[in-house]
Amino acid sequence: MSSKDGQQPSSPDATAPPTVAPVSDVPPSVRVHHFDELSERTQHALATASPAGSLDIDPATSRLSRGDVVVFTDYVRVK
Amino acid sequence: MREIAIHINPEYKRRVMSQSYVIVGDGIAGASAAETLREEEPDADITIITDEGEPLYNRILIKEFAKGKLPEAPISIHDESWYDDRDVDLELNTLVTDIDPEGHTVTAHDGTEYDYDKLLLAIGGTPTQLPVENSDAEGIHHFWTFQDARDIKEHIEGADNSVVIGAGLLGIDLAAITAAQEVEGKYLMRGKAWWRYALSEEGAEIIHEALRERNVEPVFDSGVDYFEVDENDRVTTAVDPNGDRYDADFVGIAIGLNFNTEILGGTDIEYDNGIYTDEFMRTNHDDIFAAGDITEFHDLILGDRAQNGAWGSAKEQGTIAAKNMVDYGSEEFRWVSSYSITHFDFPFLSFGHPTLGDDHVEAKYSDTEWRRLAIKDGKIVGGVLIGDLSPQTKYKKLMREQVDVSGQKEVLVKQDFQLDDLEGAAAEQ
Numbered sequence: 485m486s487s488k489d490g491q492q493p494s495s496p497d498a499t500a501p502p503t504v505a506p507v508s509d510v511p512p513s514v515r516v517h518h519f520d521e522l523s524e525r526t527q528h529a530l531a532t533a534s535p536a537g538s539l540d541i542d543p544a545t546s547r548l549s550r551g552d553v554v555v556f557t558d559y560v561r562v563k
Numbered sequence: 564m565r566e567i568a569i570h571i572n573p574e575y576k577r578r579v580m581s582q583s584y585v586i587v588g589d590g591i592a593g594a595s596a597a598e599t600l601r602e603e604e605p606d607a608d609i610t611i612i613t614d615e616g617e618p619l620y621n622r623i624l625i626k627e628f629a630k631g632k633l634p635e636a637p638i639s640i641h642d643e644s645w646y647d648d649r650d651v652d653l654e655l656n657t658l659v660t661d662i663d664p665e666g667h668t669v670t671a672h673d674g675t676e677y678d679y680d681k682l683l684l685a686i687g688g689t690p691t692q693l694p695v696e697n698s699d700a701e702g703i704h705h706f707w708t709f710q711d712a713r714d715i716k717e718h719i720e721g722a723d724n725s726v727v728i729g730a731g732l733l734g735i736d737l738a739a740i741t742a743a744q745e746v747e748g749k750y751l752m753r754g755k756a757w758w759r760y761a762l763s764e765e766g767a768e769i770i771h772e773a774l775r776e777r778n779v780e781p782v783f784d785s786g787v788d789y790f791e792v793d794e795n796d797r798v799t800t801a802v803d804p805n806g807d808r809y810d811a812d813f814v815g816i817a818i819g820l821n822f823n824t825e826i827l828g829g830t831d832i833e834y835d836n837g838i839y840t841d842e843f844m845r846t847n848h849d850d851i852f853a854a855g856d857i858t859e860f861h862d863l864i865l866g867d868r869a870q871n872g873a874w875g876s877a878k879e880q881g882t883i884a885a886k887n888m889v890d891y892g893s894e895e896f897r898w899v900s901s902y903s904i905t906h907f908d909f910p911f912l913s914f915g916h917p918t919l920g921d922d923h924v925e926a927k928y929s930d931t932e933w934r935r936l937a938i939k940d941g942k943i944v945g946g947v948l949i950g951d952l953s954p955q956t957k958y959k960k961l962m963r964e965q966v967d968v969s970g971q972k973e974v975l976v977k978q979d980f981q982l983d984d985l986e987g988a989a990a991e992q
Contacts, residue, residue, distance in 0.1 A: 512636035518623045519903050519910075520874050524956055531910060531952040553637075555627055557910050 502539045504560040582607045588685030589613035592855030595881035614658040625712035626736040630743035681888040684853040688820030696789035702798040703814040722813035726801040729817035737815035739906035742777035751785040761917040773907040842895040844884035854880035876900040915945030924972035941969035
């Protein structure tokens, strides 16, 4: 992951649906989940969102937060 | 002096007196139990005893660390302050060697006794040793703990060639680690397919091909007869039962787990491969519970005893066990587990009990897309999905609700299967 990948968007819109994007490097400070830690619903959203695109989850109830990395067939970061 | 027996009503004690909970094991089952106990019983004494030297870490991510793709920090889940903040006593590097169910105590290797009112055994397993000559040589690794992963990473980064043994879910992690570290390897399997009890040869071939693309060559009808070592007792070669020789300065073995039931010897806690529990995670002792992959629990969906080592299942079992330690019968364990493999370009997910059943149906849709469902008494009891995970929720729902799908096997494996496609009672789901 480039340094740019490690940064939050400069003006994040908390109401916008989360998206995922592949990353290739993970800094130590990032929270990382394996796919198996996620709920069935979040797994489904992630599997159908790959490799990049919007993620159909409710950030309020999902374990995932913006900035988290998920280990799936790629490493993807929630943005 | 006369002794006076005082009987304290258990419910009174639970409400008024501080309960003492001891948890043996700080994996995800033990840690989730501690978290739930603290939520349910703010004043209880809670102690976690573990023989590992570090608090809870993410066991399903350590393979990514060994691959060299993740740093150490994100693998750790709890640091010691997590326990302090919750007033949970954490005893690291402490091996429980004895349990006294009547005296309500456990004893550690150093003789320390811990009293409990309720005990949770989340003691997991230990990798099975390969009973062949030189299997303890330098350079031969098992893969279970974070420390194992550190040792593997350190060694594989300087290795020239590798051999992996164990055609199951842990073995393929080792094979994927060698591939990610770009070390040429042989993957020795006893049968003609990887995870042959859950996949047909056609399904397994998708995995085989993905391994070949990563310079790991599956070798079938093989295994290890013995290892050869050099003058420093370092492994140099694996020799299989056919006499074929495979040079390797790195060997990974994952042929299964021995569950840590030895401390149950001398007690009357019922166990076989694992500890028997009911659907509330309670053993045959009222005050002793078990959770995680050590349990042979009463599976309400399967209608039989089952054992499962998946992360989500262990976490849920820890939570359920804790609730029932506080208030027995309050919540039952009813769960369809799943386990995924994320090493390849295509996803792989198994759910339920894919190696069980008296019938099955499978279908292949492309070079990287395949499904198999295991069926018992007309009901789905497990399955494997390769390439397309979208039907997962539908199959799990049918399994969870024990829907009779007799006579509809071909419908189930339609590529775009929908629950509405089912006929009869199954269609009402």
